Amino acid sequence: xxxxxxxxxxxxxxxxxxxxxxxxxxxxxxxxxxxxxxxxxxxxxxxxxxxxxxxxxxxxxxxxxxxxxxxxxxxxxxxxxxxxxxxxxxxxxxxxxxxxxxxxxxxxxxxxxxxxxxxxxxxxxxxxxxxxxxxxxxxxxxxxxxxxxxxxxxxxxxxxxxxxxxxxxxxxxxxxxxxxxxxxxxxxxxxxxxxxxxxxxxxxxxxxxxxxxxxxxxxxxxx
Amino acid sequence: xxxxxxxxxxxxxxxxxxxxxxxxxxxxxxxxxxxxxxxxxxxxxxxxxxxxxxxxxxxxxxxxxxxxxxxxxxxxxxxxxxxxxxxxxxxxxxxxxxxxxxxxxxxxxxxxxxxxxxxxxxxxxxxxxxxxxxxxxxxxxxxxxxxxxxxxxxxxxxxxxxxxxxxxxxxxxxxxxxxxxxxxxxxxxxxxxxxxxxxxxxxxxxxxxxxxxxxxxxxxxxxxxxxxxxxxxxxxxxxxxxxxxxxxxxxxxxxxxxxxxxxxxxxxx
Numbered sequence: 001x002x003x004x005x006x007x008x009x010x011x012x013x014x015x016x017x018x019x020x021x022x023x024x025x026x027x028x029x030x031x032x033x034x035x036x037x038x039x040x041x042x043x044x045x046x047x048x049x050x051x052x053x054x055x056x057x058x059x060x061x062x063x064x065x066x067x068x069x070x071x072x073x074x075x076x077x078x079x080x081x082x083x084x085x086x087x088x089x090x091x092x093x094x095x096x097x098x099x100x101x102x103x104x105x106x107x108x109x110x111x112x113x114x115x116x117x118x119x120x121x122x123x124x125x126x127x128x129x130x131x132x133x134x135x136x137x138x139x140x141x142x143x144x145x146x147x148x149x150x151x152x153x154x155x156x157x158x159x160x161x162x163x164x165x166x167x168x169x170x171x172x173x174x175x176x177x178x179x180x181x182x183x184x185x186x187x188x189x190x191x192x193x194x195x196x197x198x199x200x201x202x203x204x205x206x207x208x209x210x211x212x213x214x215x216x217x218x219x220x221x222x223x
Numbered sequence: 224x225x226x227x228x229x230x231x232x233x234x235x236x237x238x239x240x241x242x243x244x245x246x247x248x249x250x251x252x253x254x255x256x257x258x259x260x261x262x263x264x265x266x267x268x269x270x271x272x273x274x275x276x277x278x279x280x281x282x283x284x285x286x287x288x289x290x291x292x293x294x295x296x297x298x299x300x301x302x303x304x305x306x307x308x309x310x311x312x313x314x315x316x317x318x319x320x321x322x323x324x325x326x327x328x329x330x331x332x333x334x335x336x337x338x339x340x341x342x343x344x345x346x347x348x349x350x351x352x353x354x355x356x357x358x359x360x361x362x363x364x365x366x367x368x369x370x371x372x373x374x375x376x377x378x379x380x381x382x383x384x385x386x387x388x389x390x391x392x393x394x395x396x397x398x399x400x401x402x403x404x405x406x407x408x409x410x411x412x413x414x415x416x417x418x419x420x421x422x423x424x425x426x427x428x429x430x431x432x433x434x435x436x437x438x439x440x441x442x443x444x445x446x447x448x449x450x451x452x453x454x455x456x457x458x459x460x461x462x463x464x465x466x467x468x469x470x471x472x473x474x475x476x477x478x479x480x481x482x483x484x485x486x487x488x489x490x491x492x
Contacts, residue, residue: 002347004325004328006348009348080421080423081420082421084422085420172382172407172418172423178408181321181410182385182408185321185385187348188324188348188349189348190324
């Protein structure tokens with residue numbers, strides 16, 4: 001009787017550790033770049049969502065609703081399998097950054113919008129009356145105050161983003177999940193493979209999750 | 224202190240995974256009719272549980288109109304069920320490359336008959352029967368790509384299925400003629416076909432008989448054929464009575480010519 005977690009399967013895993021290291025590298029790179037993209041998109045569309053300008057509000061609303069209400073897998077499939085039929089061939093790494101970044105950008109936009117809405121509107125009025133422009137007031141008065149409130153949910157989004165990079169496994173993206181699928185499907189040592197990458201994801205996410213809890217304590221959100 | 228507890232708990236959980244699952248006791252006592260216990264269990268249940276493919280035309284394919292799963296491997300499963308139960312009573316479970324191993328391990332299926340290529344490495348984890356079918360790895364490309372053979376694939380991307388041995392077969396052949404190829408792995412055959420259609424890969428490579436099910440007006444299957452692959456029926460290690468019975472049945476079907484008849488019926492040769 002050979003169990004899915006037999007020792008010789010673990011040995012094979014340690015022998016082939018470079019396969020998983022490659023995957024970890026790709027996962028981290030995609031996560032960092034897509035987080036940067038998501039933050040940019042999130043802040044821009046989050047601020048637009050609170051502006052008085054009707055059209056900007058509408059555009060932000062469409063972006064957020066469209067992305068939040070369709071599965072990430074379909075968005076990534078569209079970028080990977082769909083766009084080439086329109087003669088747009090994005091490399092798979094960029095598909096990962098773009099797909100995950102745009103997806104989480106929509107969630108971050110909502111986080112940012114809620115943060116800004118929580119700042120009393122008297123602050124904006126006061127800043128505008130002092131001669132600040134809209135963006136100047138945002139930059140120097142509103143966002144610094146809002147950032148304290150949005151930081152905990154923002155790190156929470158970063159954790160989700162890391163986990164969601166595993167969608168790349170479905171389009172041969174070379175990330176951690178893909179490497180585990182590929183390695184374990186050749187030799188069928190799936191037990192150690194998925195436990196090992198589970199731990200690696202935990203290793204990436206746990207520090208961020210801990211940071212979230214710290215920040216919540218500091219800003220008094222949890223109390 | 225609390226954090227230390229969390230870390231300790233996770234370590235214990237992992238340790239449980241490493242050690243705990245390897246030691247299920249096995250029984251190979253004889254059942255009431257002198258049958259091995261694992262075969263007797265199936266007989267008592269009155270149905271043979273088989274993992275089959277549902278996306279490989281002629282081997283195991285679910286017709287979307289009739290919802291019926293048919294193919295060469297289904298017929299083979301029925302033949303084995305007749306040997307054990309006396310009637311053709313099978314319960315099928317759809318499997319993919321990724322699920323067929325775990326389903327055997329968990330006991331959800333007794334046998335996996337799903338274009339499962341036998342390799343030395345895999346024999347360590349499962350009992351495999353003698354080959355009931357042998358097939359070579361082939362290449363499918365788009366007609367307008369102008370690719371004639373493996374050497375034209377130098378520097379190109381080849382789409383293969385996860386858990387398929389075609390990657391190794393092609394790599395070896397490519398190394399011989401010093402062609403550089405990269406592989407993209409997908410979990411299902413339709414996904415590879417989609418990747419070929421969208422130009423994400425230049426070539427779709429799996430076992431020839433599976434490939435023929437995906438041929439259409441825009442694609443062509445090249446004449447090259449690589450390292451023949453043996454398909455075997457997989458069962459759980461420890462269920463050795465069942466493994467022997469499956470092997471005996473295949474041998475019987477081979478000598479009686481029934482197996483060839485089945486292969487011809489599904490147009491596989």
